[in-house]
Amino acid sequence: MNILIIAAHPRIEQSRVNQRWLSELREYPDRITVHELYKTYPDFAIDAKNEQELIARHDRIVLQFPIQWYSVPALLKQWLDDVFTTSWLFGTGGKAVGGKELVVAMSIGGDESSYQSGGMIGYTISELVRPIQVFANQIGMVFLPHYKLYGAIKAADVQIDNSAVRYVEHITSPDLNPITVRQRMLAEMTKASPNP
Numbered sequence: 001m002n003i004l005i006i007a008a009h010p011r012i013e014q015s016r017v018n019q020r021w022l023s024e025l026r027e028y029p030d031r032i033t034v035h036e037l038y039k040t041y042p043d044f045a046i047d048a049k050n051e052q053e054l055i056a057r058h059d060r061i062v063l064q065f066p067i068q069w070y071s072v073p074a075l076l077k078q079w080l081d082d083v084f085t086t087s088w089l090f091g092t093g094g095k096a097v098g099g100k101e102l103v104v105a106m107s108i109g110g111d112e113s114s115y116q117s118g119g120m121i122g123y124t125i126s127e128l129v130r131p132i133q134v135f136a137n138q139i140g141m142v143f144l145p146h147y148k149l150y151g152a153i154k155a156a157d158v159q160i161d162n163s164a165v166r167y168v169e170h171i172t173s174p175d176l177n178p179i180t181v182r183q184r185m186l187a188e189m190t191k192a193s194p195n196p
């Protein structure tokens with residue numbers, strides 16, 4: 001499985017979490033390609049064709065970012081708008097991204113307890129990433145469970161280190177895709193009782 005990380009941090013030089021995550025990801029160059037948007041496009045002039053070709057070469061796409069005002073950083077939104085054009089998605093040949101997997105990986109300043117109904121923020125992260133989920137659904141990608149680190153601002157170095165290791169485990173697991181897990185469960189059930 002080829003994994004592409006689309007990393008979008010507006011101030012990566014000041015980052016603790018995203019920077020540590022990127023250094024961990026770079027330990028696996030055979031499986032994981034890291035693509036930093038703010039380094040590649042400091043002027044926001046995105047080369048859509050280049051990005052589309054990069055996506056085409058990968059099976060699982062990970063959008064990695066610090067949550068900012070309950071959303072994605074500006075360049076990541078620009079990237080979504082510029083790269084996923086109707087002509088590319090549905091034009092000649094069509095199905096540019098059909099069946100590819102999409103994962104969101106976020107560092108979150110607030111505590112986990114804030115992100116629940118009745119909590120300080122009042123919404124869960126699953127609710128806040130819904131726009132990306134519906135985007136994936138509409139273009140035929142498979143939206144997978146996200147990865148996150150709450151309390152990112154106050155996190156101790158050891159917590160960030162542990163989160164980096166768990167992050168790689170999360171995004172490289174074939175079982176992240178519930179379709180794969182369900183197929184295996186069905187195969188095992190069929191084997192156990194061949195005559196239903």
Ligand SMILES: Cc1cc2nc3c(=O)[nH]c(=O)nc-3n(C[C@H](O)[C@H](O)[C@H](O)COP(=O)(O)O)c2cc1C
Pocket residue numbers: 009014015016017018019065066067068069070071106107108109110111152153
């Ligand atoms: C402009 C801005 C907006 C932010 N908005 C949020 C937010 O909506 N919710 C939240 O929990 N944290 C928010 N934060 C905190 C960041 O998510 C946090 O600093 C970041 O995830 C830490 O990761 P890093 O060490 O890689 O920078 C915001 C930070 C900035 C600079």
